Amino acid sequence: MNNNSSNLERCADADKDNLQKPDIYLRHLPCPESIPQQAFTFFEKIRENLSRTIQVGEYHPGFILWSKKLKEFISLYGFSFTKEDHIKLIKLYLSIISSTDISYSVAQICFDSLIELLQKIELLTRDDLTIDWWIFYRWVKRIKNHQHKTFVMVPSLKEFETVILHCTQSCSPYFSSTATQELLDEFCPHLCPFDRIAICDTMQIFDYFLPMNLPPHLHDQGFKLWLPEFFNLWENINNETIWEAYLVNLFSRLAWYNIGYIDWTPWLNQIFTHFLRGFSLPIGKTQKTTKKFIYSMGDVAQWTVAM
Template sequence: MLQYFRRMGRETELGFLPQRENIYNQKLPRSRDQDKDSNIYLKEIKLNLSQAVVNNDISHGGVKWVVNLHKYIILYGLKMSKEDHVYLIKLLFGLLTTKHVDSVSLDKFAKVLYALMKKKYLITRADLILPWEPLFDLYKYWEDSTLVLRGLVKPASGFKAQLKSIIKVSRGYFTIESTQEMMDKWRHLMCPHDRSICSAVKYFSLFLPTSRGIPPDKSWKIWLPELNMFWSTWGNSPNWEVDILKLYARLAVHQIGELDWEPYMGDLYTRFMVSFNLPVTYGGSGIRLKHGISGQPCVGSISQWIVSTLGPGSSGQRYLSRLLVALQSYFHPANINNSSELLHVFISLLTTQFINRVHTERFNTKWVCKVAPEKRLTDEDIKEFVLSVKPIAFHVLYNSYEDEARNVFANLSLLHPELIIPDLLDNLIF
């Protein structure tokens, strides 16, 4: 209630309700004078940026005032009304997707647009809808066009990574019909005997929206059975399965408790086991070519998917317990091998992802948790998870991977200290 009255007081002082101010400015001397300065600066930025767009002066005037907008955000935060916030996002999005603009200018537009959009809880789908086609055209030009592949056009340093970040924060604002449009546009590329399938799956992984704002019938129900059919049919660890795994992990995180993963669990856990490249050999049978998820470190996506599928009504914990029992002996100090580093990173990320989910469902106050109350992790779920990881944790304690061991015990002690700390003290003292 006190916070509500403070926000109403700020609305009276500024003339608008700020989205997200830089709270540390209140500690500076003459902090009240900053309101007048910030209002004048923001008004000047909006005026000159609009004039630059009207006059088609993008490379000079547009860049200059976009840089000034970035300075404003650094100084004052998102100290603007929701209407101005949405207006500036649309303006920067239009500048970014303008054709025939050099990559240095585009990089500046992308950085400022990301600063405006990264706080997703400030702008809902009801406030903003963005088209996906211009963003895809821009990405395809700088990633897969003939000019770029032949080295005739060079993007600015870091621009392609920044562009991917923009796509990630923008896909939650794509239209309801966007998923079907993407499937229609890229389905013809899905030929497993041609390299085109790698591009198609890469586009799917990067662009397909998985947020709850779009109904399931218009979102993941369109593509999940089809992509799973491809992955199940070609079980020889193709290169494109890495992107499918990333897409599955993101879908699981965004749809916790909404999507039934039971039909997919057995196959996915088998693939996870294979991805660790464990030294199971007999004669010369241990010689293998690493490809697909076995050839790339995918433990981040694997741990995300596993943790997101745990909870009431799910058999995920049963599958996870079996996986950890099968892996347990490989964590013993006497069995250190080439896969040990990957295994230790996996168990560390697994506990970190579990902590993040518990925090989001129980202690997060920035935004409302979208996981249904009956699908959230219970105390019994937390206890079962800790008990399943505990034997491996005490193997990790005696290995040389100190950072991972520290992280695992810190996370498990936060989740269930009664099960971890007494045994840990006994091992350390005696």
């Protein structure tokens, strides 16, 4: 027993300088010198049990329980594990949701765990990790079509779709450099303005999956492939449908993640004309309007600030 304890202490000391981002406020707690050892022991227990539950196929309750323990660990100790372990955990959850033979509850805990693990984008680079966008699209498609028997009886599909959306946005900085072109090739043929359902569904997919937060050297393979065309579509079609809201959200997030890299000056008149028209301000003697502003005020404000 003493030998095991001393081995754990040596391992904890060896990894102390290689940890991703431990909680800096732990040093102000009583007995701070014992906290790294506690964190190391807790994490080893989580890692061991996650591995065991996957090997024996014990998703309920074992895998869900220890995934929640991982979330608890990050909340208590921060990212007190090495980059290697960080990447392994992400790949573990990605491999599980890559399977089609898992339940709603297991899938949701995987998406929640990925959101937690990827909340600090500065800890991992694109060289460390590449994520396939198709994994998330398959889940969105399954929810939309209600094809899977496990999901038909789930009462909170909308909530689950929101979790997938948040997870996709957390993972999008790690999509491959060809992901944007793949998405455009796959879905641009469905951008028919005369088919409101098709264009709405397609814009929603683009809003979900197009990577926004790419490094400058990949901009030619990112937003520059679609921004002029999408803006031209928004400028020339004004039928106030829901797909315009998806498009504005797309532009808003693009502007926010690429401040200083996009020159919006040539489009300012059109942008603010759309905003003013969307407010449905009264004209002349008409003091009331029943039209509703279709754009999210948060998106409009974010886009305006980021331009």
